[in-house]
Amino acid sequence: MVSVGIDIGSTATKAVVFDGGIRGRAVVPTGWEPREAALSALRDALLQAGIAEGQVGGIVGTGYGRISLPIFDRRVTEITCHARGAHHLCPATRTVIDIGGQDSKVIALDEGGMVSDFIMNDKCAAGTGRFLQVMAGVLDETLDGLGSLAAGAEPVSLSSMCAVFAESEIIGLLAKGLEKERIAAGILDTIARRVQGLAGRIALRDTVTFTGGTANNPAICRVIAAHLGVKLHVPEDPQFVGALGAALIAAD
CATH class of the missing domain: 3.30.420.40 (ATPase, nucleotide binding domain)
Structure with missing residues (x-):
């Protein structure tokens, strides 16, 4: 399944497209419109991955701006997300x-x-x-x-x-x-x-x-x-x- 994670931070918004490995990623300045920044990062990451939005099975939002988008299936704290990402990259x-x-x-x-x-x-x-x-x-x-x-x-x-x-x-x-x-x-x-x-x-x-x-x-x-x-x-x-x-x- 293709999944997407979007981390809307105070200064930068990051998106990752994942399907067993990282297929695409993007980072844009958050600026004054975290919602637009998240959508922009999502579009850029999907474009890099060569995947249409309709192919995405799930989207999780994290970071300060995670409440800003209705497209998220779940909203998870950055504490949990950083732990999960770090452990995936380095299980030790x-x-x-x-x-x-x-x-x-x-x-x-x-x-x-x-x-x-x-x-x-x-x-x-x-x-x-x-x-x-x-x-x-x-x-x-x-x-x-x-x-x-x-x-x-x-x-x-x-x-x-x-x-x-x-x-x-x-x-x-x-x-x-x-x-x-x-x-x-x-x-x-x-x-x-x-x-x-x-x-x-x-x-x-x-x-x-x-x-x-x-x-x-x-x-x-x-x-x-x-x-x-x-x-x-x-x-x-x-x-x-x-x-x-x-x-x-x-x-x-």
């Missing part, structure tokens, strides 16, 4: 770390890939993709540029994890002439400390799989792995793990 996974646009989460899995525990930060931008995006903007860098800038630099200690206060702090450091490289390293260090704080409230077990678009940044992966003292498993195209999990649930 016992912990999932996901840094999304507006939240970050650490998920514990049992041997069968079911969620046994989780902790989630969704009350503020600290430790999220949005935090990184704002901080990179202050330095006039892209997210990839932020990682490159930070490579090998001694991180400056940022006193605040709050996005608003950290932005003001960084502007002040720049005004004092502190090197951008040290500030960039400090930003990554702040993200890693936030993830470390979350992970410390759950029994962290190998294998640790890092999902979400932030996992595409090797510099961030290195810093988080160093803080946690583990080797991170990063799947190919980690941004699609939640949508894949949704498609697998739809296939069930």
